[in-house]
Amino acid sequence: MSRDLDMERRRFLLRAGKAGLGMAATLALSWWAHDSQGPSAGIGQAEGVKLPSFAVKGTERRLAVVKSSHRVPALRAGLEALGGIGAFVGAGHKVVIKVNAAFATPPALGATSNPELVAELVRLCLKAGAVKVVVTDNPINDPASCFELSGIGPAGRAAGAEVVLPHPGAFRPYTLPGGRLIKDWPLLYGPLAGADRLIGLAPVKDHHRSQASVTMKNWYGLLGGRRNVFHQDINGIISELGRMVAPSLVIADGVTTLAHNGPTGGSLEDLKPTDTLILGTDQVAVDSVAVGLLGLKPAQVPWLGLAAQAGAGTTDYESLNPTKVELG
Amino acid sequence: MRIVTARRISQGFFLALFLWFCVVATVGERLWQMRGWPVNWFLELDPLTGLTSLLASGSLYAGLWWGAAVLALTLVVGRFFCGWVCPFGAMHQFVGWLGARSKPLKERVQRNAPHPAQQIKYFLLAFFLGAAMSDLAARLALGQVAASLAGALVLGLVLLATRKGQGGRAYALAVGLVLVAWLAWSLLAPHGGAWLLAGLLDPIPLVSRSVNLVLLPLADAPARVAWPEPRFYQGAGLIAAVFLAALLLNLWRPRFFCRYVCPTGALLGLVGRHAIWRVGKVEARCSACLGCDGACSGAARPAGRLRPAECVLCLNCLDGCPENDIAFAAKLSAGGEAAPDLSRRRVLAGLGLGLAAPPILTLSGVLGTNWNPALVRPPGSLPESEFLRRCLRCGQCMRVCPTGVLQPVGPSFGLEALWTPVLNNTIGTSGCQPRCTACSHVCPSAAIRPISLDEKLGKGKYAAQGPIRLGSAFLDRGRCLPWAMDRPCIVCQENCPVSPKAIFTRVAWETVLGGLIAGPATGNELAVSGKALRPAALASGDYYLQAGGARARIAANGAHSLGLTPGADWRTPAPGAPLSVAVRLQRPYVDPARCTGCGICQHECPVSGKRAIRVSAENATRERSHSLLLKGAGPG
Numbered sequence: 001m002s003r004d005l006d007m008e009r010r011r012f013l014l015r016a017g018k019a020g021l022g023m024a025a026t027l028a029l030s031w032w033a034h035d036s037q038g039p040s041a042g043i044g045q046a047e048g049v050k051l052p053s054f055a056v057k058g059t060e061r062r063l064a065v066v067k068s069s070h071r072v073p074a075l076r077a078g079l080e081a082l083g084g085i086g087a088f089v090g091a092g093h094k095v096v097i098k099v100n101a102a103f104a105t106p107p108a109l110g111a112t113s114n115p116e117l118v119a120e121l122v123r124l125c126l127k128a129g130a131v132k133v134v135v136t137d138n139p140i141n142d143p144a145s146c147f148e149l150s151g152i153g154p155a156g157r158a159a160g161a162e163v164v165l166p167h168p169g170a171f172r173p174y175t176l177p178g179g180r181l182i183k184d185w186p187l188l189y190g191p192l193a194g195a196d197r198l199i200g201l202a203p204v205k206d207h208h209r210s211q212a213s214v215t216m217k218n219w220y221g222l223l224g225g226r227r228n229v230f231h232q233d234i235n236g237i238i239s240e241l242g243r244m245v246a247p248s249l250v251i252a253d254g255v256t257t258l259a260h261n262g263p264t265g266g267s268l269e270d271l272k273p274t275d276t277l278i279l280g281t282d283q284v285a286v287d288s289v290a291v292g293l294l295g296l297k298p299a300q301v302p303w304l305g306l307a308a309q310a311g312a313g314t315t316d317y318e319s320l321n322p323t324k325v326e327l328g
Numbered sequence: 329m330r331i332v333t334a335r336r337i338s339q340g341f342f343l344a345l346f347l348w349f350c351v352v353a354t355v356g357e358r359l360w361q362m363r364g365w366p367v368n369w370f371l372e373l374d375p376l377t378g379l380t381s382l383l384a385s386g387s388l389y390a391g392l393w394w395g396a397a398v399l400a401l402t403l404v405v406g407r408f409f410c411g412w413v414c415p416f417g418a419m420h421q422f423v424g425w426l427g428a429r430s431k432p433l434k435e436r437v438q439r440n441a442p443h444p445a446q447q448i449k450y451f452l453l454a455f456f457l458g459a460a461m462s463d464l465a466a467r468l469a470l471g472q473v474a475a476s477l478a479g480a481l482v483l484g485l486v487l488l489a490t491r492k493g494q495g496g497r498a499y500a501l502a503v504g505l506v507l508v509a510w511l512a513w514s515l516l517a518p519h520g521g522a523w524l525l526a527g528l529l530d531p532i533p534l535v536s537r538s539v540n541l542v543l544l545p546l547a548d549a550p551a552r553v554a555w556p557e558p559r560f561y562q563g564a565g566l567i568a569a570v571f572l573a574a575l576l577l578n579l580w581r582p583r584f585f586c587r588y589v590c591p592t593g594a595l596l597g598l599v600g601r602h603a604i605w606r607v608g609k610v611e612a613r614c615s616a617c618l619g620c621d622g623a624c625s626g627a628a629r630p631a632g633r634l635r636p637a638e639c640v641l642c643l644n645c646l647d648g649c650p651e652n653d654i655a656f657a658a659k660l661s662a663g664g665e666a667a668p669d670l671s672r673r674r675v676l677a678g679l680g681l682g683l684a685a686p687p688i689l690t691l692s693g694v695l696g697t698n699w700n701p702a703l704v705r706p707p708g709s710l711p712e713s714e715f716l717r718r719c720l721r722c723g724q725c726m727r728v729c730p731t732g733v734l735q736p737v738g739p740s741f742g743l744e745a746l747w748t749p750v751l752n753n754t755i756g757t758s759g760c761q762p763r764c765t766a767c768s769h770v771c772p773s774a775a776i777r778p779i780s781l782d783e784k785l786g787k788g789k790y791a792a793q794g795p796i797r798l799g800s801a802f803l804d805r806g807r808c809l810p811w812a813m814d815r816p817c818i819v820c821q822e823n824c825p826v827s828p829k830a831i832f833t834r835v836a837w838e839t840v841l842g843g844l845i846a847g848p849a850t851g852n853e854l855a856v857s858g859k860a861l862r863p864a865a866l867a868s869g870d871y872y873l874q875a876g877g878a879r880a881r882i883a884a885n886g887a888h889s890l891g892l893t894p895g896a897d898w899r900t901p902a903p904g905a906p907l908s909v910a911v912r913l914q915r916p917y918v919d920p921a922r923c924t925g926c927g928i929c930q931h932e933c934p935v936s937g938k939r940a941i942r943v944s945a946e947n948a949t950r951e952r953s954h955s956l957l958l959k960g961a962g963p964g
Contacts, residue, residue, distance in 0.1 A: 103825065104761045140823060140932065142731040142757040144556050148356070149763060165556040208833065208914065209818050228819040228934040232809060235869035266762075266827030299893065302869025305883060 049172040049189050053246035054198035055281065056088050063280035063320040065289055068327035071117045071255050074277040078251070079124065081323040082279055088248050091129030093196040097121060097161070100202045100218050101137040101152050103264055104145040110258045111265040112146070113201050115155035117253060121201060122159035133159075136191040137221040138166040164191040171224040176244050181237050186224035200250040200283070204274070204290045206262030210234040211301050212294050213263045214287040215250035216242040216312075238303035242283055242312035252278040252290040259294060284313025285320055332647040335411060339418035346370050346415035350539045353727045354554050355766050362728070366391070368772035370415060371722050374532040375399045376456070376592040381773050383460035383479055384522040384717040386472040389774045399599055406603035407596045410586060411625070411641035416535040416574075417586060421625060421642065423575050424582030436622035439581055442629050442669075445588050446638060450670055451678035453594040456526035457482050458682020460717075463522045465514040485598055486675055503676060510683055521695065521713050523686045523744055524773075527721035531585070531592050537747060538571035540727035541736060560755050561726065563738040567747065583625045586640060597637030597668065607639050607646060607654065608661025614653045620645035630654060634661040637668040689744050699954070700741060701944035704751040704799045704925060706734055707760060708768035708779040711950050718775035721747040725767035725776060732756030733927065734767060749776075751798060751927055753943060759927030760798060762825045799925035799945040800956060801831070801918045807940035810913040814838050816870050818914050820929035820941045830922035831929060831941075833914035839874065841866075841909035846875065846901040852883075852892045854900070856907060860887045866909060867891075874908045875901035882909070920947050920956050 064081035068074035079085045089095055099113035107115050118135060125133045135156040139146035143165045147153030156163045164170070170190030176182040192198065202218035209231060210217060219241035220227065230237035258265045259272040274293040280286040284307045288298040298304045298315040308315045349367040352360055368391060371377055378395030382388045388396070398409050410417050428436055461479045468476040527533040545559040561567075577584035586593050607630065620630040623644035628635045630645040646654045694700060695713050706725055709715050726734040726749055733756040736747045749767070753759045765784055768776045779796065782788040786795035801820070805811040810818065821831040847855030854873070863886050872879040873890055880898045884891030892898070901907060918941070925943045933939040947956035 104758075104763060105825070106763070140758070141761055141928070145355075145730045145758075145761055145764065167552060167557050208821055209816065226934060226936050228817075228932055231817050231819045231822075231934065232815045233868045233870075234816070261827045261829055263822060264825050264827070264829075266825055270827055302881070302883070306867070306869070309884075 048175050048184065049187065051174065051187070051189075051192070051244060054195070054248045055246045056197070056248050059083065059087055059248075059281050061282055061285075061320045063282060063285050063289070063317060063322040064278070064325065065322050066277045066279070066325040066327060067275055068277065068325075069255060069273065069275045070327070071114055071253065071277065072120045073327055074255065074325075075117060075120050075124075075251070075279075077325045077327055078277055078279040081325055082249070082281075085124045085128045088199075089125045089128040089130050089197055093125075093128075093130045094132045094134070094194055095125045095130045095197040095199065096134045096136060096191055096195045097125075097156075097199050097201055098218060098221065099135055099137050099152050099156075100221065101143075101146045101150050102140045102221065104139075104141040104149045105265065106149055107151045108268065109265045110203055110256050110271045111205065111263060112150035113152055113203060114253055114255075115151035117251075118152050118161075118201065119155040119159035121199065121251070122156055122161040125197075125199075126160050130197075133161040134164050134191045134195070135161045136164040136166075136188065138188045138224055139221065166224065174244075176240055179240050179243070181230055181233060182223075182240050182244060185227075188222045188224060192222075197248040198245065200245070200247050202250075202252060203256075203258060204252050204254040204293050205258040205265075206260055206270075206294055208262070210238060210303060211296060212287070212291045214252045214290040215247075215283050216287050216303070216307060219245045235303040235306050239306035239310050239312065242303075242307035243310050245283075247281075247283060249279065249281055250283045250286050252286050254278060254290055254293040257293045280320070280322075282313040282317075282320060284308050284315055285317040285322075288315045288317045289322070330647055331643045335641075335643055338412045339421060342370075342413050343415040343418040346535075347539065350536070350544055350727070351554060353540070353724065353770065355728060355730045355764075360553070362766075367728075367770065368724065369394070371532050371536060371720065371724070371772045373398050373409065373413065374530060374592055375402075375409075376453075376526055376530050376595050377532060377720055377773070379478065379482075379595065380456060380460040380524050380526040380530075381718060381720070382475055383457065383464065383482070384475075384524045385714070385773075386467060386475040388474075389718075390772070392773065399596075402596050402600040402603065404603055405605050405641070406600040406607070406636065407593065407626075407640050409596060410590075410593050411643070414531060414592075416531040417583070417640065419535070419575060420578050420583045420585055423578035424584075424625065427579035428582055433618065433622045437618050440621055440624045440627045440629075442627050442635060442638070443587075444669070446627060447668070447670055447674065448588050449590055449594040450598070450668060451674055452529060452589065453591040453598075454486060454675045454678030455682035455685070456529075456591050457486075458679040459523050459525045459685045460682075461522060462683050462686040463514050465511045467522075469515060486679060487672070506676070506680055510680075513687075521686050521690065521717065523689070523716045524718060524720065525682075525685065525744070526591060527719065528743075528746065529589060529591055530720070531590050533720045533722040534571070534574075537721060537723035537736070538567055540723040542568045542571065544727070555732070557757060559732050562735045562752060562755060564736075566739065567736065581627075583640065586625070587627050587638070593640070601637040601667065603636070605656060605658050606636055606661070607641065607643065607656050608634055608636075608659065608665070609663040610653050610655050610657075612662040612664070614649075614651055617650065619648045619650065620654055623648050630661075631663070633664040633666045635666050635668065636661075686744075689742065692742065694742060694744070699945075699951075700745075701799070701946055702750070703737070703741065703745065704927070704943055704945045704948070705950065706749055706751065706767045706776050707765065707784050707796045707798055708771075708776045709950050710775060710777060715748070715775050716744055718773040719748045720773050720775070722772065723747070724770045724772060725749045728766045728770045729756075730764060730766060731758040731761055733759055733931075751943070753927035753930035754939065756931075759929075759931045759943075760925075761928075762924070762926060795826075795924050797924050797947055797949045798927070799943045800920045800923045800947040801925065801927075801929050801941050801943050802946075803916060803918055804938075804940045804942065807935050807938065808916065809934070809940070810836075810915045811940075814840055814911050814913065816911070816913055817934065818916055819932050819934055821914070821916050823928050823932045825926065825928055826922050826924060828922065830919050830924070831916050832919060833916055836913045836915050837872070837874075837879070837910045838913060839908050839910045840871075842906075844907035844909070846903055846905040846907050847888070848903055849900045852894060854890045854892060856888055856890055858907075861885050861890075863887055870911055872910050872912055874910050875899075875905055879910065916941070923947070
């Protein structure tokens, strides 16, 4: 009998012990998880990234304007005029080429960076000692289709570049120091992380809202999210983009200019032969030359003035003593 | 090798092949991309797909004849497709095996006992066949002989397969009356049609849809093989619910879907029950261990009177028989055989309901004036009445679409449209890309007929008829920034891919700030008073100072000063003159004559929820009666 009671007591103690542990665990966990404040408004904001300057010391204020109807020789001659690709790309560098792959249109329609030009630039960078060349953009149309149809993807890969398409993990929040529009905005940071050099390569295009789309507008493709809200202040956003990115080099392809129906084009009739490739380290100056191919003066294009005011460069490109090359 | 091992290898192989085809249905030239992979092969093998498509549309498109090959082989060896090929069947077999694994023999025998509910699949088959041949009589009159022959065969099959009820004469009279009524109605009624509703439950479309629109997007989100960005499909929950329910019910009854629901299995059962080679007992008397009944996937009762129509040829019975009393041979089972227990009345009721379904559903007017303009169909889609005769709801077009704009229609659009493709421009990476015809070439039943790029863009020999229009964009001026909110925007115009653009703009000036008074001017600097300005607020390039009738663009501003970029007609206002500030707006307009309804504008519109420019199906090329603009009228 006493043995039975003993067993009974032992079982009770065991059960009481388990219940006690369960109570303690429940209360401890709820204590630990307890939040007396509730979420604040800015919840979920990740740490922002910083964008370093990719400008190469000693190459400031360089500008070359090459007249040619052939892109590849024009690119070589233009780079030569700027001091050679070696002035910008050196051994061991990771180089990012930001192309304009915005639309899923074939290269002949001129709405995207020319694939031959992309390939040649990739090859030159690799030849100059770059260990890795990344070609990237966050296009407007379906990214995979854009890179394939524009020919940029196949050409870049064939030349030895890594072609990086945007995906959600590649974007990180970014705030432009002193910026008004680019605040806590998703930036296509993945391909830029760890890069030593950044080269912008964009076609010269008509744009109904901003009048022209050249190398500064091309940085739009580094933004993610619903970036189209910035069209409310197109001049403001382009000038902020010019401040956001300090490139190693920008190249405006005006061998043909998308003179009408931009920036999408869609017909060969929208193109105009203008036989000009503009290269430089001052993107405002490069774009100021480029808008001339569309029949515009820099003063007529507000974003050029705003970018110059903000210190991104100068619209007075003649003051840079541009090297003019005629390849005929 | 054991025969069930061979069967499992076959099932595993075909399931893997099916999944491979789902993965490679990606536009591209790499090995794991589309290239020349026959990604529709399983859909084509499914004989119900082919038969209903033939009945409803009048022809057997492209690879759909594979279904005839399956039917032909079924006449010889029975339901080999169900037991050895069908990828959905393989899934059921596996889950059923999981559920039965630890059950004692007695319970397994009980679970595998024939059940009256096995009739349901035949009624469903009758319903779907009826819906597909609803207007067959009318089409016979139009000379669609092949479809009509197939319809006659179907009716014959139904009558042959069903058990005679009592009261033969009265019954025959009833059938006769129904048939006469149907024929008369079908010939006389001006509307109605025949719809391919089978895709709702047809196993291969069902499993294709489920894998393509549910499993693959889930699996690919971290892997990013099929798509560079995560994929989204509206209403994936309902598709998944049907799929998962079908799978999980196997835990209760093995091959639940195959036994009770599968209309393709019903068709193959009816066709294959007289197969030359079949499973059966060699000797009628055996030790009655019931091992075969406990293992039978199809609930065909191999130990007793065998039901050959239910046998899915899993061959578990043959494999497990300790007395080797079961064989796959060219003779009837020694234990006796039973035809499917089908009441003619019920099958005819199913058929009759099917025949009546399209006319009843058509009463909502969806093929008439009450058509749904939200149904923006992919490029190359047939007119809606023809489209519904062919669309399998398999999801191949939505799978292959490189932008993911093609989405399954939800239940709110009606049963006839459920899970058919529609463009939803607020999902996916873009609208319908002008230089893409992928969906039209993947569609296994030509509900989206194959089109060339020239035809889509209206080039070459199609120049006279112009591009294929999916619909037209319409502006919602109450939501549009430049129309309703005095903010410049025109993202829609910028992104319109048509040349010349189908969205054009007209400049409007809206006064946004008044009550300013001119002060002294120095060069292009003008002092102003009357109101303090927020520094740089007017310097965006979109604001202009108005004085008299002239305007000058504001390039910079302080609290009481303006920097101007004057035009030729600008005269510096005299001190004290009233001034105002206007915003220069480019307001978008759509030209429906040029708009192709691609939806890229809608996708890009910065009004992120309900867009300020939206495509609806008015003016779509596929429906002449929905055209918008009178040809030859207007100034252009």
